[in-house]
Amino acid sequence: MPIASKGFAFLMLRNAAILAPMIGRRPCSGETFSQESLENRVLFSGFEAHVSFQPANVPAPAGYVADSGALYGDQGNGFSYGWNGGKLPAVTRTRHAAKPARNGPDGRYDSFALLNPKGRGSQWQIAVPDGQYTVHLVAGSPIVFPALYRVDVDGSLVLDGRATMKNQWVEATSTLTITNGMLTVTAPQGTIDRLDYIDITAIVTSPVPPAPPSPPVPPSPPAPLSLTWTQVTDSPTPRLEASAVTVGNLLYVFGGYGTDSPNYLATKETDSYDPATDTWARLADMPEGLTHMGAATDG
Numbered sequence: 001m002p003i004a005s006k007g008f009a010f011l012m013l014r015n016a017a018i019l020a021p022m023i024g025r026r027p028c029s030g031e032t033f034s035q036e037s038l039e040n041r042v043l044f045s046g047f048e049a050h051v052s053f054q055p056a057n058v059p060a061p062a063g064y065v066a067d068s069g070a071l072y073g074d075q076g077n078g079f080s081y082g083w084n085g086g087k088l089p090a091v092t093r094t095r096h097a098a099k100p101a102r103n104g105p106d107g108r109y110d111s112f113a114l115l116n117p118k119g120r121g122s123q124w125q126i127a128v129p130d131g132q133y134t135v136h137l138v139a140g141s142p143i144v145f146p147a148l149y150r151v152d153v154d155g156s157l158v159l160d161g162r163a164t165m166k167n168q169w170v171e172a173t174s175t176l177t178i179t180n181g182m183l184t185v186t187a188p189q190g191t192i193d194r195l196d197y198i199d200i201t202a203i204v205t206s207p208v209p210p211a212p213p214s215p216p217v218p219p220s221p222p223a224p225l226s227l228t229w230t231q232v233t234d235s236p237t238p239r240l241e242a243s244a245v246t247v248g249n250l251l252y253v254f255g256g257y258g259t260d261s262p263n264y265l266a267t268k269e270t271d272s273y274d275p276a277t278d279t280w281a282r283l284a285d286m287p288e289g290l291t292h293m294g295a296a297t298d299g
Contacts, residue, residue, distance in 0.1 A: 046204035047129055049079055052197045054111030055092045061108050064197065068092050069113055072125055081126035083113075090114065090121030097142040102168070104196075109169055110142055112194040115151065115187045124185040128200065132177050136199040137185075140169030150191045154184055159193075169196065175203065233278050237269050245295040250274055252283075255290040266291045 052061050056068040065077050069089035072082035083090040091114040097103050104110050116122045137159045139149040144163070149170045151159040161170035176183070183200060187193050235253065242256025251273040258267040266289030272281045 047131070047133075047200070047202040049081070049126055049128070049200045050197070051079075051081065051126070051200075052108050052111065053092055053113035053195050054107075055094055058094055058107065058111055061106060061197075064108070067113065067124075069121070079126060082124070083121055084123040085120035088120050090124070095141050095143050103142045104140075104169065108197045109138065109140065112139070112141060112196045115139075115185065115193040115195045117187045117189045117191055122186060124195070126183050126200065127181060128178055128183050129202070130178050130181055132175065132203040133183070134173060134175055134199075134201045134203060135183070136171065136173045136201075138169055138171040138196040138198075139163075139193050140196060141194045142168055144168075144194065147194070148191065149193050150188050151193050151195065152186045152188055154178070155186075157188070232275070233273075233280060235273075236271060236280050236282065237267065239267060239269070240264070241291050243290075243293045243295040245297055247297055249276060252295075254295060255286060255293065257291055265289060 050064045051067050052064040053067050053069075054060070056066070058066070060066040065075070065079060067075075067081065069092045070082045071085065071087075071089065072080070074080045075082065092111065093114070094111040096110055113124070114121055115124065135153055135158060137151055137153070139151060139159060140147070140163045145165050145168050147163045149159060149161055149163060150157060151172075153174065154176055156174070156176065158174040158176075159170060159172040161172070163170055185195070185198070238259040239253075239256035240259060243254045245252055253271050253273070255267055255269070257264040258269070268285035268287070268289045270283040270286055272283055273279070274281070
């Protein structure tokens with residue numbers, strides 16, 4: 001069922017609990033009240049319009065708005081719809097069979113508008129948001145049969161059938177896409193239809209949630225470090241607990257306990273080793289023998 005309202009009325013209802021305490025009191029210091037009117041609007045979570053074609057003196061069925069043949073325009077019920085035809089309205093009628101059993105299951109089936117192939121009452125339109133819709137149409141009368149009914153919606157033949165004594169009404173449902181903000185109902189040439197009612201329901205599809213991101217691919221573990229040992233030229237002087245540091249491509253060794261000296265005395269000796277040539281070179285001695293010392297490079 002359509003949810004239609006004027007914007008200001010909706011604002012008042014929506015915020016009645018908030019506005020009620022403010023009515024009748026003056027603004028506090030620095031506080032102002034203002035009332036802002038909103039434009040007319042139709043509020044919907046999926047547009048719906050259910051229209052019964054009937055004379056103006058017939059009550060509209062529950063859940064339906066009445067179309068009594070008026071020209072296209074704002075009908076004052078939240079919808080804009082109506083007929084062509086210059087100054088003359090389309091023809092709407094109510095018919096009841098002599099035998100009540102032949103009447104329709106409810107009032108929607110016993111009232112209708114004449115949909116002509118040309119001229120007055122040859123086009124009915126309703127403003128709708130662009131989108132995809134399910135359109136359900138019913139045509140017929142409890143006292144007119146046999147009769148052929150054919151109805152176009154937006155240029156596509158939606159209803160095409162023959163009413164008989166056994167089945168006085170023809171109905172059809174179709175899915176249409178509206179791209180110009182207007183749904184248009186017409187009759188093909190050579191056909192006069194008795195249009196009972198129309199149901200227009202937007203097809204609302206839930207947005208497909210985006211696929212969750214793929215989990216990050218864990219980095220490949222580093223290749224295991226492979227260490228191999230190679231015998232190189234021995235140090236010129238056997239020593240223990242010396243200090244060493246590399247500068248450039250050379251290894252420098254300072255002091256330590258000389259294992260070939262009596263009582264393992266600290267040595268002053270300084271040597272350098274070049275792995276490129278596998279050779280040692282004797283450097284100037286330190287001022288004194290040292291061991292258990294730290295060595296570092298600067299720069």
